Amino acid sequence: MPLNLTKIAFGAQSYGDIESWYAQRRSPNLTTRYRPTKWEQCIGGSLYWIHQHAIVARSEIIGFSETKDGRWSIDLKPELIRVHPRPKRAHQGWRYLKGDPPRDLAEGEDIGDALPGKLAGKLERLGLI
Numbered sequence: 001m002p003l004n005l006t007k008i009a010f011g012a013q014s015y016g017d018i019e020s021w022y023a024q025r026r027s028p029n030l031t032t033r034y035r036p037t038k039w040e041q042c043i044g045g046s047l048y049w050i051h052q053h054a055i056v057a058r059s060e061i062i063g064f065s066e067t068k069d070g071r072w073s074i075d076l077k078p079e080l081i082r083v084h085p086r087p088k089r090a091h092q093g094w095r096y097l098k099g100d101p102p103r104d105l106a107e108g109e110d111i112g113d114a115l116p117g118k119l120a121g122k123l124e125r126l127g128l129i
Helices: 015-023 117-125
Strands: 005-008 029-032 046-051 053-068 072-076 082-086 094-096
Touching: 015 046, 015 053
Parallel strands: 005 046
Antiparallel strands: 005 094, 029 072, 046 053, 053 072, 053 082
16 A cells, blocks of 8 residues: 655645646646655655645655755646545645545535634544544
8 A cells, every 4th residue: 555645735825726736737746855765655645735734635646756956856646636624733844644544525526614624623632523
């Protein structure tokens, strides 16, 4: 089973901003200083995007490549897939996703009145959701 990564959608004001990142690039990638130590296990897994303290979308990881300046590029499929929002604390850089990943939204499925990530996280810690 491939490993998954999480990353903050830094600079995104809305989910539409994340979508526009994908619309503007033919082959989206993410540049990072360090390649994951388990990078081979990440190929075929997904990069999950965190926005407003919740995991909201994912893209499949198709590979890793070194850039000219010695950094690493996480190469992604040019497809952004919405997932059921799940509370997730903010962090710097990328992290391995622990536990089961959130499931994808089905075609035409709406998330409805999803709680904001920060509130959902607090309620989850209290055992209320």
